[in-house]
Amino acid sequence: MGGSELKRLVALLRQAGTDLEDVEVKAGSGGLPKSVRDTLSAFSNGRGGTLILGLEEEHAFRPAPGFNASRIRDALAAACNDDLHPPVRAEIEIVEFEDTLVVVAEVGELDPRFKPCYVAARGEYNGSFTRGGDGDRRLTDFEIHLLHTNRGQPDDDRRPVSDATMADLDPLESQLLVARVRQRQPRAFAGLSEEQILRRLNVIADDTEGVTRPTLGGLLSLGAYPQQFFPQLNVTFVAYPGVSAQDIPTNGPRFLDNRSFDGPIPAIVDETVSAILRNTSVRSFVDGRGRADVYDYPAEVVREAVANALLHRDYSPYSRGTPVQITLYVDRLVVANPGGLFGAITEDDLGGEGVTSTRNPVLAKLLQDVRLPETGRMVCENRASGIPTMLRELRRAGSPLPEFHSRITRFKVIMPRHALLDDETMAWLTGLGQVGLSSTQHLALAEMRAGRTVTNGTMRNLGLEAHRATSELSDLVNRGIVVRVGERRHARYLLAPETATPPPALLAEPATGSSAEDLVSRALADGSELSRRDLEERTGLSYMKVLRALKTLEATGQITPTAPARSPMRRYRRTSSAG
Structure with missing residues (x-):
C-alpha cells in the first residue's frame, strides 16, 4: 500500500471515527499488542483485512508517539509465522505517513481447507476468531464445526431419516422421477425396479438396523410432508411496509404479508415465488427488443434465489431449527439461509459460469430431475447456472446487481428494488467532474454510493473480463475518488471521503x-x-x-x-x- 492510498484510507477511518470491519488500527508504542494475534486469526478466517500499526484510534488516528516501525514489523512477521496455526502469510511493509513511519500488513483469507486459523497457545476452540463489526469475536463451537465440515464432503442429505417410511414419499412424484431417469440415462437404470432406482439415486437407504427409509435428500425432494420430521426445514416470508421491521406507518399494518411454506422443496419454491411476486409491483424498462414489463424482481431471479437457498443451506443437526428466511422491504428483497458458502468458493467467484460447490450433492442431483408443480420445469435445470441466470436477468431489466454476504453460519442475498442509475445518482456522477469514465465505472460508483460493496467480482458480474475489471477499479483509485481496502485478491473498494460527500444540490434530505x-x-x-x-x-x-x-x-x-x-x-x- 502506497502513502497516498494509506492517506485516503486513514481519512475514511477518521470520518467513520472507528475501525472498519476489515481494517484494524493499533498504536503499538509499547511493543506488538497481544490482541494483534486475535486480529490475524479473524482476518484469516474471514475475507482478509488490513492491519495498521503506529496510529492511535483514540486520538483521531494520529501517529503514536514512540512507535518503532522496524521493531514492530519484525515482531509482527514473527507472530504471523510462529504464533498462528496455520501460519499467516501477510504482506508487511513500512509506509511513510504524516512525517513518520507506520507498519501496514495486508492479510489474505485462508484457504477454506485449512480453516480455522487460531492462536496456537490457546488451542483451536479458544484461539479461533472472526470479525464482529470493528472488533474480534471468538468463534463458537458451531462455527468451528462448520469450518471442519467444509474441509470434506458432508453427508447429511444422504442419511436415512429415523422414523420415516416409504409411505412418507409421494408415490406419483417418485414414479415420475424414476421414469425421467430411465429415459435420460438408460444405461445406468435399465432393467432396475423402482426401488432399486430410488436406492441408486440415494432417495432411500437402509438404517443401522437394516430398515429401508427415505434419506433426508429424498424426503426433501419427494416427501409428502417433510416437516413432520423437521418442522423448521421450510421457508418463512415476511413483507414489511417500510425499510425495516420497525418502520411502520402511523396507524398502518405491522406487515403486509407473513406466512411460512411447508412441503417438499419443489412445492416450497413455487409457493414462495408466487407470494413474493404478489407483494411486488410491475415496472417497465426498455431493452434491445423494445419496451417490456417486469416485476420489481424478475420471476426467474426470485425462483433461482429461493431454489439456491434451499439447495445450498446447511442441513446438519445444528441448523435444522432454522428455516430459510425471506424478507421483503419497500427497497429490497433479502433471502437468507443457514450455512455460508461451501468449499473453495468465495463471494467474488459467484456469477462465474460453471462455478459450483455444494454441501448437499444428493439433493443437488435429485433436484435436477424433480419437477416444479406449477410449471413442470425441473427445480434445478442446469447445475451451476443459477447465479449467472440471476445476474443476466437483472442486467437485462436494468436492475442493480444483488449483494452476496457469506459468513460461516449464514449466507444472504440482497436484491435492491430501485433503478441503479436514477436521476439523482446521475446528477451526483456529473458533479464528480470526472471525464472519460466507462459505463461500468459509473455503475460501480453508483453501487458504492448506495453503500454496497464493490469488488473485482462485482465488475466481472457487470460483464467485464477479469483484467479489464482490475484496470477500471485501479483507474478509480488512481483518480483519487475510490479507496482500496484489503489484500489484493480480496480487495474491496469504497468511495473516498471527499467523493462520498454529495454536491450541494443533493445535500438536502428527502422530505419524507x-x-x-x-x-x-x-x-x-x-x-x-x-x-x-x-x-x-x-x-x-x-x-x-x-x-x-x-x-x-x-x-x-x-x-x-x-x-x-x-x-x-x-x-x-x-x-x-x-x-
Whole structure:
C-alpha cells in the first residue's frame, strides 16, 4: 500500500471515527499488542483485512508517539509465522505517513481447507476468531464445526431419516422421477425396479438396523410432508411496509404479508415465488427488443434465489431449527439461509459460469430431475447456472446487481428494488467532474454510493473480463475518488471521503424524513439498547451509513453509548432529550 492510498484510507477511518470491519488500527508504542494475534486469526478466517500499526484510534488516528516501525514489523512477521496455526502469510511493509513511519500488513483469507486459523497457545476452540463489526469475536463451537465440515464432503442429505417410511414419499412424484431417469440415462437404470432406482439415486437407504427409509435428500425432494420430521426445514416470508421491521406507518399494518411454506422443496419454491411476486409491483424498462414489463424482481431471479437457498443451506443437526428466511422491504428483497458458502468458493467467484460447490450433492442431483408443480420445469435445470441466470436477468431489466454476504453460519442475498442509475445518482456522477469514465465505472460508483460493496467480482458480474475489471477499479483509485481496502485478491473498494460527500444540490434530505440519522433514531425510539449490528438489521442501512449516523447522533447528544468504543458490549440508546 502506497502513502497516498494509506492517506485516503486513514481519512475514511477518521470520518467513520472507528475501525472498519476489515481494517484494524493499533498504536503499538509499547511493543506488538497481544490482541494483534486475535486480529490475524479473524482476518484469516474471514475475507482478509488490513492491519495498521503506529496510529492511535483514540486520538483521531494520529501517529503514536514512540512507535518503532522496524521493531514492530519484525515482531509482527514473527507472530504471523510462529504464533498462528496455520501460519499467516501477510504482506508487511513500512509506509511513510504524516512525517513518520507506520507498519501496514495486508492479510489474505485462508484457504477454506485449512480453516480455522487460531492462536496456537490457546488451542483451536479458544484461539479461533472472526470479525464482529470493528472488533474480534471468538468463534463458537458451531462455527468451528462448520469450518471442519467444509474441509470434506458432508453427508447429511444422504442419511436415512429415523422414523420415516416409504409411505412418507409421494408415490406419483417418485414414479415420475424414476421414469425421467430411465429415459435420460438408460444405461445406468435399465432393467432396475423402482426401488432399486430410488436406492441408486440415494432417495432411500437402509438404517443401522437394516430398515429401508427415505434419506433426508429424498424426503426433501419427494416427501409428502417433510416437516413432520423437521418442522423448521421450510421457508418463512415476511413483507414489511417500510425499510425495516420497525418502520411502520402511523396507524398502518405491522406487515403486509407473513406466512411460512411447508412441503417438499419443489412445492416450497413455487409457493414462495408466487407470494413474493404478489407483494411486488410491475415496472417497465426498455431493452434491445423494445419496451417490456417486469416485476420489481424478475420471476426467474426470485425462483433461482429461493431454489439456491434451499439447495445450498446447511442441513446438519445444528441448523435444522432454522428455516430459510425471506424478507421483503419497500427497497429490497433479502433471502437468507443457514450455512455460508461451501468449499473453495468465495463471494467474488459467484456469477462465474460453471462455478459450483455444494454441501448437499444428493439433493443437488435429485433436484435436477424433480419437477416444479406449477410449471413442470425441473427445480434445478442446469447445475451451476443459477447465479449467472440471476445476474443476466437483472442486467437485462436494468436492475442493480444483488449483494452476496457469506459468513460461516449464514449466507444472504440482497436484491435492491430501485433503478441503479436514477436521476439523482446521475446528477451526483456529473458533479464528480470526472471525464472519460466507462459505463461500468459509473455503475460501480453508483453501487458504492448506495453503500454496497464493490469488488473485482462485482465488475466481472457487470460483464467485464477479469483484467479489464482490475484496470477500471485501479483507474478509480488512481483518480483519487475510490479507496482500496484489503489484500489484493480480496480487495474491496469504497468511495473516498471527499467523493462520498454529495454536491450541494443533493445535500438536502428527502422530505419524507428517511435520512440515515432518522432511521437509526427511529429504531431506538422504543427505548431499546441496540448494537451497531442490530441497527443494521433494523434499518437496512449499510455498515458505513450506520457508523456515520451514530457518530452524528452521538455528537449532537441524541444518543448515548453504553460502553467504551472497543467493548463488545457497546450498545446505543436514545437520550431523554431526544425527540
